Amino acid sequence: MEEITQHDLLIIGGGAAGLRAAIAAAEVNPDLKIGIVSKVYPTRSHTVSAEGGLAAAIKDYDSLDQHAYDTIKGSDFLADQDAVEYFVQHAKEEIMQMEHWGCPWSREKDGTLAVRAFGGMSVKRTIFAADKTGFYMIHTLFERTLKHENIKRYDEWYATKITTDQHGVTGVIAMQMKTGKLHAFSAKAIIVCTGGAGRMYRFTTNGGIKTGDGMYLAYVAGASLKDMEFIQFHPTALARNGVLITEAARGEGGYLINKDGERFLKNYLPEKMELGPRDMISRAIMSEIRAGRGFKSPYGNYIHLDLRHLGDQLIKEKLPLVREIAMEFAGIDPAKEPIPVTPAQHYTMGGIDVNLDMETSVPGLYAAGETNCISINGANRLGSNSLTDCLVFGKVAGEKAAQEISKKTSKTTAQMKTALEDEEKNIARLLEQKGSESVPAIRMTMEETMDQNAGIYRDQKALEDGLNTLLELQQKLQHVQLKDKSKIFNTELINCLELKSMLTLGEATIRCAMARKESRGSHTRSDFPDRDDKNFMIHHVVTKKDNAMSLTNAPVTITRWQPEVRKY
Amino acid sequence: MAKKVSLKIRRYNPETQKSHLEEFEIPEKKGMTVLDAVNHIKDTQDSTLAHRWSCRMGICGSCGTIINGKPALMCQTFCETDKGSITVEPLRNFPVIKDLIVDTDNAMEHFRTAMPYTDIINRHASLDKEMIQTPEQRKKIEQSSQCIKCMLCYSACPVVGHNPNFIGPAAAALAYRYLEDSHDEIPNERMDSLTQKNGVWQCSFIGECSVVCPKKVDPAIALQRLKTMGVLHVTKALLTKRKK
Ligand SMILES: Cc1cc2nc3c(=O)[nH]c(=O)nc-3n(C[C@H](O)[C@H](O)[C@H](O)COP(=O)(O)OP(=O)(O)OC[C@H]3O[C@@H](n4cnc5c(N)ncnc54)[C@H](O)[C@@H]3O)c2cc1C
Numbered sequence A: 001m002e003e004i005t006q007h008d009l010l011i012i013g014g015g016a017a018g019l020r021a022a023i024a025a026a027e028v029n030p031d032l033k034i035g036i037v038s039k040v041y042p043t044r045s046h047t048v049s050a051e052g053g054l055a056a057a058i059k060d061y062d063s064l065d066q067h068a069y070d071t072i073k074g075s076d077f078l079a080d081q082d083a084v085e086y087f088v089q090h091a092k093e094e095i096m097q098m099e100h101w102g103c104p105w106s107r108e109k110d111g112t113l114a115v116r117a118f119g120g121m122s123v124k125r126t127i128f129a130a131d132k133t134g135f136y137m138i139h140t141l142f143e144r145t146l147k148h149e150n151i152k153r154y155d156e157w158y159a160t161k162i163t164t165d166q167h168g169v170t171g172v173i174a175m176q177m178k179t180g181k182l183h184a185f186s187a188k189a190i191i192v193c194t195g196g197a198g199r200m201y202r203f204t205t206n207g208g209i210k211t212g213d214g215m216y217l218a219y220v221a222g223a224s225l226k227d228m229e230f231i232q233f234h235p236t237a238l239a240r241n242g243v244l245i246t247e248a249a250r251g252e253g254g255y256l257i258n259k260d261g262e263r264f265l266k267n268y269l270p271e272k273m274e275l276g277p278r279d280m281i282s283r284a285i286m287s288e289i290r291a292g293r294g295f296k297s298p299y300g301n302y303i304h305l306d307l308r309h310l311g312d313q314l315i316k317e318k319l320p321l322v323r324e325i326a327m328e329f330a331g332i333d334p335a336k337e338p339i340p341v342t343p344a345q346h347y348t349m350g351g352i353d354v355n356l357d358m359e360t361s362v363p364g365l366y367a368a369g370e371t372n373c374i375s376i377n378g379a380n381r382l383g384s385n386s387l388t389d390c391l392v393f394g395k396v397a398g399e400k401a402a403q404e405i406s407k408k409t410s411k412t413t414a415q416m417k418t419a420l421e422d423e424e425k426n427i428a429r430l431l432e433q434k435g436s437e438s439v440p441a442i443r444m445t446m447e448e449t450m451d452q453n454a455g456i457y458r459d460q461k462a463l464e465d466g467l468n469t470l471l472e473l474q475q476k477l478q479h480v481q482l483k484d485k486s487k488i489f490n491t492e493l494i495n496c497l498e499l500k501s502m503l504t505l506g507e508a509t510i511r512c513a514m515a516r517k518e519s520r521g522s523h524t525r526s527d528f529p530d531r532d533d534k535n536f537m538i539h540h541v542v543t544k545k546d547n548a549m550s551l552t553n554a555p556v557t558i559t560r561w562q563p564e565v566r567k568y
Numbered sequence B: 001m002a003k004k005v006s007l008k009i010r011r012y013n014p015e016t017q018k019s020h021l022e023e024f025e026i027p028e029k030k031g032m033t034v035l036d037a038v039n040h041i042k043d044t045q046d047s048t049l050a051h052r053w054s055c056r057m058g059i060c061g062s063c064g065t066i067i068n069g070k071p072a073l074m075c076q077t078f079c080e081t082d083k084g085s086i087t088v089e090p091l092r093n094f095p096v097i098k099d100l101i102v103d104t105d106n107a108m109e110h111f112r113t114a115m116p117y118t119d120i121i122n123r124h125a126s127l128d129k130e131m132i133q134t135p136e137q138r139k140k141i142e143q144s145s146q147c148i149k150c151m152l153c154y155s156a157c158p159v160v161g162h163n164p165n166f167i168g169p170a171a172a173a174l175a176y177r178y179l180e181d182s183h184d185e186i187p188n189e190r191m192d193s194l195t196q197k198n199g200v201w202q203c204s205f206i207g208e209c210s211v212v213c214p215k216k217v218d219p220a221i222a223l224q225r226l227k228t229m230g231v232l233h234v235t236k237a238l239l240t241k242r243k244k
């Protein structure tokens, strides 16, 4: 391979957002040289584990306004309403597009698309493919990319740097994991689609690869991060290991039960019960556990998700993965026994700050999917909006980037050579460096700190302590010694780079959480239990200034829906 | 003292090109999977150990290895300690890169032969309305669309062992899945592709692929049907040619 490989468009990440962006760009211009750099084979991306479904107002009884309002109310009024309006308007066509591409959505008897109920959605509008929606989507999208000869994949390549000059992006430096060699890719535009950063936490539904790399790379390249304090905790993860039990289990009629055999949500969300939004249900479960009404176990306290009344037939047909997970990982047949569940980190609402074209403040740098923050999710995302988000805004990013590229002439790449050499030196130094610290030890302390100090409930003291620990860990990382000195598939080296990303993103999360002295959506401050619209109808924006984090505010866009008390 | 679990892991050092089995002991934990055990070893005993994993819920297809002699997903296999120590080795039929990591790049390319898409040109049909697919039509692709591309079947297939250019079980199952899809528009092009030299003909019906498949896709049946479809397709093509 040449030292510098030329591409028009480079996409970092091969999840739903990245693949959708690639196809969109290829359709705009079949002559574009498009590259997808992904640290795993695209079908291993965490999109594959999405279970429940994706939202769009497709039925006659539904309306765009209703979907928009539900989303905005779910966001605790922190979503940007122009973005939400665009989102709901384009959701349906993306569902149909996927259908044309062969995505096997589940069907009603008459062959039309089936929909199911989801938390915080006022009507049934979640389209699904059994309870393996993300799996079917990512494979359909991946397979579709094989059709386009101008999409070249770099599988198991780890991006370590986004390079820029005074005019904007110039390219990406990435390491081919099987050789350990770094390469430079020049590009006229870059789309970051690297997913969320859930692995900052120990107890999470996220796969091992969700380490927020792209957020970090974009931040270092000069883009801003937004609303990092908002972390979603999913109410029902398998108590033993955090594997997700989809909300569809409640959408299909499952109950949440405490130790006393009570459907306790009647005391919290009597109207919505199990179909309330995630932030509220997670808090309710924590309250029950704190009041001693949870079940005890060696791996922590939990409550029951009871599906027995749904019957074997329905479970097999509509929730096969839930059944498989319960049987495989907990030895439980959900038709016969309730499933032990507890809340776990699930989604990063915050991310790379982008405008409606998905462009960051760095010219030519775009972001789509869970890694960005437009924001349609505000302080709390509604379940099943994200897969749609990846499609709708992945397409926007791909199209906009492709259109912009056509106007550009090729860039000089002299500066990339230096960037490549610098990066080679950095990695070599890391491999040779001696010290007393280890990657797993730092990682485990970080996870513990995030769980304890930046979890469902937060307060000033816990956040301050958490921040101090993270800053210490950042120092320790400087003195880490890798045992694996080899170049070829050095997973310890990769874990170390991922850890560096997460320690920075954790710091951003806590700094934003400290600044937000109110409770809104997923962000619950025990010391400031109320929402404070007067002072906090704002986004938090984090930017790198002189090697430190600078925190500023940005306004929330309101088009038609004024903030109101969020009651269900 | 807590009970111990013993794992024998095949290590491969790409620099010396030597491989050996290394034994590790870790405390037993109830419900521990082989992946939990390997991760525990990497975190606490030997951070140089290399393996792939992500979802830990049997859906991303990263963690395929040979466990006690059989291709299996590490995250879906429990540590059964009563059977003595557990042996974990890299998948067969692939070049080993390091420890448990094998090179599947070449095999992944076979999915192209399956032409796994519904049309070739960009269609600009209206996206206002859905295309009907009845539950019966959907059922036809239910089984064959479950593949997670974990490559266990390539590791089990003796034909792949002899001829790495054979399209292989997963790619064939994928082709079958699209051929059976009521939205498919390119059955002829796909059959052309599948009936090339390294296509479906190579399969010798040993059926190990279906035995090891963690998602019960049954590539063996798919291949069998594809061969029948292939014979018809080739005969038809010959007849049309002769008419011309
Ligand atoms: C268990 C679970 C279930 C879910 N269920 C639902 C649901 O039912 N409905 C819904 O709407 N949402 C759901 N979500 C959320 C949704 O699945 C995700 O937000 C979405 O799939 C994210 O897609 P993405 O394309 O942004 O990122 P991902 O799918 O996470 O992909 C990230 C990509 O970036 C690449 N990458 C990362 N770092 C690097 C690097 N340094 N170099 C190169 N490549 C890199 C990775 O290789 C990967 O290809 C669920 C989430 C989880 C965890």
Ligand code: FES
Pocket: B053, B054, B055, B056, B057, B058, B059, B060, B061, B062, B063, B064, B073, B074, B075, B076
């Ligand atoms: S880790 Fe994803 S299949 Fe095992």
